[in-house]
Amino acid sequence: MHQKWYNATEVEVGSLNSKYHFYMETIEVSRLSALAFFAAGEQSYSGKRFFWQNREKTLTLVGLGHAYTIENNATDHRFDAVEQEWKRLTKNIVKEEQDLQPILFGGFTFDPHNNQEGEWSDFPQSYFTVASFQLVIRHDTAYVSIHYITDEENSTKAFDRMRKERDHLIHAAQVKEVKTYSKPKMTSYKEPFKEEYLQSLEKVTSLIKANEAEKVVIARSLALQFEDSVSSPQILSHVVHEQPESYLFGLEHKDMLFFGASPERLVKVHNGQAYSSCVAGSIRRGKTADEDEQLGQALLNDEKNLGEHHYVVEMISQTFEKNCCSVKVPKRPKLLKIRDIQHLYTPVEGTLACDATILQLVKHLHPTPALGGVPRQEALELIRKYESMNRGLYAAPIGWLDADGNGEFAVAIRSAALTRDKAYLYAGGGIVGDSTPQAEYEETRVKFRPMLRALGGQLSE
Known part of the structure; x- marks a missing residue:
């Protein structure tokens, strides 16, 4: 040693x-x-x-x-x-x-x-x-x-x-041998405030049409009940093996484990260089390679999703320009493909100004338009008014930093909170003027899948 x-x-x-x-x-x-x-x-x-x-x-x-x-x-x-x-x-x-x-x-x-x-x-x-x-x-x-x-x-x-x-x-x-864990046995699930969620989508869409905001992210939760208490190692073992292409995290606080597999970096700082990822706009994966390619191309050409993505690129780029000496931003998004979903993705990079820090970047970047909306304050006020839950760490910055100012924070999406024999899954979507409640509801069902699979559950169709 x-x-x-x-x-x-x-x-x-x-x-x-x-x-x-x-x-x-x-x-x-x-x-x-x-x-x-x-x-x-x-x-x-x-x-x-x-x-x-x-x-x-x-x-x-x-x-x-x-x-x-x-x-x-x-x-x-x-x-x-x-x-x-x-x-x-x-x-x-x-x-x-x-x-x-x-x-x-x-x-x-x-x-x-x-x-x-x-x-x-x-x-x-x-x-x-x-x-x-x-x-x-x-x-x-x-x-x-x-x-x-x-x-x-x-x-x-x-x-x-x-x-x-x-x-x-x-x-x-x-x-000791690395333990293999079985999936928890889910006995029931419910969708808290489902009707309120669908009604809020209609109300927020009408407010956006009335120019109260340009985009608002509305989220909902899914509550699972298990036969027995579920341990943190049991769940993390499944998340780690099932979602290798994501940021993987677990944070305990008393009897809660908050965990997830996020595709989205909020910000990384390494030796004075800062990096962020603009991830907004999504579509499901195809059942075949050809279908996957068609869906990806459709996403790259979809005006609604491109509009959502542009909000995020614009805001993150502006934040980097205020905190960095130089900034690089590609002109068009790429596809970020993970197990259950594919996203529009644009990386942003900059050289930190001498007085900028990773936590100052986190402070100014959160919440991005992908998680809050546009304009930020108006969107947050609408979320407080129409979202029937407390997000906690969902869609928030989670990560690390060291004494030299290096570190990395992800956006805690594709995540869940586990408390003994119960779990709460979270998912949301960006509401714009032409959003429809049923399409947004179905999008959240896709976003629930990674954590639902890790927890051994499945939704009835």
């Missing part, structure tokens, strides 16, 4: 005057399954874990336990509050090498001004954690880090206990 030691530092955190010591130790490990490491924390760290894998499969993250938590209900200041606390926590960390450092993982809820009761009532508007035990797999090389943040003057014994716990977790992940 290759081992590195990162020096302890003293930093002031939050509003407290006490000094915190940030201890970190990293070892390189061979043969380690991310899912097995996640499952190894089931007994001791359930409710305090996260999982992330980027779309290219060049980076996988697993976190077990909470060394430090940053959460707030600071509404419109929540992005800045998280950034300031993270900078205070990490500003003095002394690193022997630059190849690995602590990672902050979490997400921001879609709309901090939504107070509707439901499965998200107990969830903070911003929720991020530094893991006690962090696994990073980068280009097939695995590292496990211990993070220990304390105000105790002498923590040698505590850190020694964490070393033993780390070795136990690694051993369990390496030696």
Whole structure:
């Protein structure tokens, strides 16, 4: 095993005057399954874990336990509050090498001004954690880090206990066979507020025709009931194997697991370069290659979908131009094909200005027209008025950042919330002047499929 030691530092955190010591130790490990490491924390760290894998499969993250938590209900200041606390926590960390450092993982809820009761009532508007035990797999090389943040003057014994716990977790992940999980047994499902959803589509369409907005994304949920409680490793194992072409994520908070397989990057920053993806406009996959090609070409030439896509490209490009020195945007979209659906896709790239950060980009990009609408504030007001649910983390930014300002956030679509023996799936669609309720309803059924399949369910036709 290759081992590195990162020096302890003293930093002031939050509003407290006490000094915190940030201890970190990293070892390189061979043969380690991310899912097995996640499952190894089931007994001791359930409710305090996260999982992330980027779309290219060049980076996988697993976190077990909470060394430090940053959460707030600071509404419109929540992005800045998280950034300031993270900078205070990490500003003095002394690193022997630059190849690995602590990672902050979490997400921001879609709309901090939504107070509707439901499965998200107990969830903070911003929720991020530094893991006690962090696994990073980068280009097939695995590292496990211990993070220990304390105000105790002498923590040698505590850190020694964490070393033993780390070795136990690694051993369990390496030696025990990777478990194969059966699909949960769904006993029933319901479509909450289905009639209200269909009525809201008619109302919002009429308001768009009356020039109250240009586009509004209206979402709905699907509630599943299972025979028994469902575990986080059980579900993530199916999502990982069934949706390899997507961003894969799972974030636990108390007895909830929020998970998904998103096709859409919100923003990535690497060494001062920023990247985003404009994903809007969709159509189903074909049953044959020829049908798939025909459907894809139809999407590339569909005025409604091209119009929706243009809104997103325009907004993301403008945000990049305000935060970057130079910006590259292709003139026409391509097709992004994933298992159940194909989308219009345009990548955007820029060189960050010296004062811009990944969380500032997240703050200004969220919500994109693909998830909120156009104009943004008018669309959000209509969503609050006509959408019969609290989105929570659905359609919101989820991802990670490090102390050097690198990181990546995906848009948490194709997602679901699991609480013991219940799950809530989420899907939405962009409403414009010529939208029809039945077509939008059918589109959400297609978007439910990835998480529904992972959960072992199916909808009656």
